[in-house]
Amino acid sequence: MPDPGKSARSSPVISSRENRWLKEFRVALRGGLPTESGAVGVEGVRLTEEALSSGCRIEAVLFSESGRRHHARLAPYLDREEIAFPILYTTGRLFEGIADTEHPQGIAALVEPREFSFDDILRPSLSGAAPLLIVLAGVQDPGNVGTMLRTAAAFGATAAITSASGQSGTASPFSPKALRASAGAALHIPILAGPALPILLAQLHASKIRTLATSSHSDASALAPWDVDWREPIALLIGNEGAGLPEEIERSTSARVRIPISGGIESLNAAAAAAVLFYESSRQRNSL
Amino acid sequence: MPDPGKSARSSPVISSRENRWLKEFRVALRGGLPTESGAVGVEGVRLTEEALSSGCRIEAVLFSESGRRHHARLAPYLDREEIAFPILYTTGRLFEGIADTEHPQGIAALVEPREFSFDDILRPSLSGAAPLLIVLAGVQDPGNVGTMLRTAAAFGATAAITSASGQSGTASPFSPKALRASAGAALHIPILAGPALPILLAQLHASKIRTLATSSHSDASALAPWDVDWREPIALLIGNEGAGLPEEIERSTSARVRIPISGGIESLNAAAAAAVLFYESSRQRNSL
Numbered sequence: 001m002p003d004p005g006k007s008a009r010s011s012p013v014i015s016s017r018e019n020r021w022l023k024e025f026r027v028a029l030r031g032g033l034p035t036e037s038g039a040v041g042v043e044g045v046r047l048t049e050e051a052l053s054s055g056c057r058i059e060a061v062l063f064s065e066s067g068r069r070h071h072a073r074l075a076p077y078l079d080r081e082e083i084a085f086p087i088l089y090t091t092g093r094l095f096e097g098i099a100d101t102e103h104p105q106g107i108a109a110l111v112e113p114r115e116f117s118f119d120d121i122l123r124p125s126l127s128g129a130a131p132l133l134i135v136l137a138g139v140q141d142p143g144n145v146g147t148m149l150r151t152a153a154a155f156g157a158t159a160a161i162t163s164a165s166g167q168s169g170t171a172s173p174f175s176p177k178a179l180r181a182s183a184g185a186a187l188h189i190p191i192l193a194g195p196a197l198p199i200l201l202a203q204l205h206a207s208k209i210r211t212l213a214t215s216s217h218s219d220a221s222a223l224a225p226w227d228v229d230w231r232e233p234i235a236l237l238i239g240n241e242g243a244g245l246p247e248e249i250e251r252s253t254s255a256r257v258r259i260p261i262s263g264g265i266e267s268l269n270a271a272a273a274a275a276v277l278f279y280e281s282s283r284q285r286n287s288l
Numbered sequence: 289m290p291d292p293g294k295s296a297r298s299s300p301v302i303s304s305r306e307n308r309w310l311k312e313f314r315v316a317l318r319g320g321l322p323t324e325s326g327a328v329g330v331e332g333v334r335l336t337e338e339a340l341s342s343g344c345r346i347e348a349v350l351f352s353e354s355g356r357r358h359h360a361r362l363a364p365y366l367d368r369e370e371i372a373f374p375i376l377y378t379t380g381r382l383f384e385g386i387a388d389t390e391h392p393q394g395i396a397a398l399v400e401p402r403e404f405s406f407d408d409i410l411r412p413s414l415s416g417a418a419p420l421l422i423v424l425a426g427v428q429d430p431g432n433v434g435t436m437l438r439t440a441a442a443f444g445a446t447a448a449i450t451s452a453s454g455q456s457g458t459a460s461p462f463s464p465k466a467l468r469a470s471a472g473a474a475l476h477i478p479i480l481a482g483p484a485l486p487i488l489l490a491q492l493h494a495s496k497i498r499t500l501a502t503s504s505h506s507d508a509s510a511l512a513p514w515d516v517d518w519r520e521p522i523a524l525l526i527g528n529e530g531a532g533l534p535e536e537i538e539r540s541t542s543a544r545v546r547i548p549i550s551g552g553i554e555s556l557n558a559a560a561a562a563a564v565l566f567y568e569s570s571r572q573r574n575s576l
Contacts, residue, residue, distance in 0.1 A: 151560045154549035181557075188552055226571055259567070260574065261442035264476055268563070272439045275560035276567040279547070283514055286548065
């Protein structure tokens with residue numbers, strides 16, 4: 001099928017060989033699963049731009065006919081001789097069949113999140129700020145995982161760790177829903193996935209990182225956010241939305257922090273609580 | 289159909305007359321619409337308890353067979369001679385047909401939110417604290433509306449105002465989704481619904497309430513949250529999730545406030561931004 005708008009590098013996805021790419025995109029976007037090589041799918045011009053600017057390896061970029069209007073915005077990343085990934089084109093109808101969103105923008109990418117070791121995430125930041133880690137321990141909702149990564153990164157967190165806690169695992173930061181809620185932050189902030197929580201606590205303490213448990217129990221020994229010295233190296237642990245952190249984990253941390261609330265409200269939404277604590281850390285690190 | 293467990297006041301909903309109640313509950317819960325008398329539906333033991341303790345007029349309470357196990361927790365509100373509403377009973381199957389949740393707890397209520405005037409919401413609070421108002425201007429997502437009301441109430445906001453802004457209205461705080469996200473706060477905090485934004489600003493200024501616009505534009509004149517004196521009477525305006533507040537509204541407020549962020553993140557999630565600002569107000573009002 002002739003395609004008058006295609007550039008030298010473009011390849012309309014119609015042959016059975018190129019059909020493979022559409023399947024990869026469908027699995028990643030609609031299925032929410034990583035491809036065989038470990039790439040995840042991102043959709044829309046903003047997230048694709050975040051992926052291209054993140055420094056992560058790109059496996060492929062896909063435009064629909066109408067999505068080509070976004071090419072100009074992405075040109076700094078795409079119109080280069082040395083790019084090592086294919087740029088593919090398909091029809092609007094086929095794109096809709098693989099997209100996870102209701103009104104797709106016609107632009108998507110497959111991107112391989114970088115993998116980080118424990119030593120990587122403690123590497124000094126360019127700004128010289130002390131490590132400030134967010135540890136998601138049993139946060140089950142992908143939207144909460146994404147929102148918390150976005151907020152933590154916005155307030156200067158230097159890395160993130162995802163871990164299971166008690167009965168519940170933490171949702172993948174790289175699922176389409178989590179990536180959207182993170183506004184791309186999940187591709188920028190270094191993330192260490194999967195250490196067991198007790199081992200992680202021991203490693204953090206051995207590395208002189210203070211561990212702070214967010215606590216929703218009334219607990220006279222818990223610190224108010226403004227009583228924590230956030231300029232120290234700190235790892236903030238956030239537990240499951242309903243159950244919080246397991247008690248034995250709370251007891252193993254350096255301290256517990258509790259946001260004082262009133263008004264007959266029992267607790268804050270988990271993402272709101274994380275926003276408040278990272279704001280307080282940023283306020284102290286920047287203004288004191 | 290005989291019902292061995294029913295009390296003197298209970299009435300198994302089977303007759304065509306009592307069928308009217310099931311319809312009312314279905315419209316309110318599954319349909320998300322107010323009943324003819326303006327009552328809204330709440331579901332689950334926690335929200336029903338919030339409704340019963342709110343002081344709002346209750347139109348009816350409905351239990352399924354399995355929901356009766358929650359009766360003991362609600363007994364302080366239900367087992368009284370002077371209650372002015374019917375307590376109804378139905379089968380688990382019928383309850384599932386009217387509930388909006390996937391795994392209903394078998395307990396629901398119809399509750400009439402109170403209506404407040406502009407003067408009402410400025411009435412001095414029992415604590416003697418200066419008015420702290422949250423103004424939702426074009427917040428479209430019911431989950432965001434509920435979460436923001438919950439957070440604002442938790443940090444001592446004295447009242448809320450919902451208003452349309454530019455193209456977009458604010459979602460009702462009393463829809464099932466907003467009520468759930470608010471964890472019942474929407475029934476406790478006084479809410480004034482619907483004033484036009486320019487008129488509201490004039491009224492607030494005439495009442496010596498300082499109006500603060502949350503701004504996401506880089507704006508050298510915007511204050512950092514810690515540079516605002518939150519002990520004054522303040523109304524904090526929060527705009528649409530995507531578009532923010534209309535520019536002419538931002539220009540008409542007493543000041544603009546902007547949360548400093550970095551890390552390559554363009555903006556915070558709207559509910560996270562609101563949490564941060566109300567936390568800062570609470571920190572100042574309680575700790576300075």
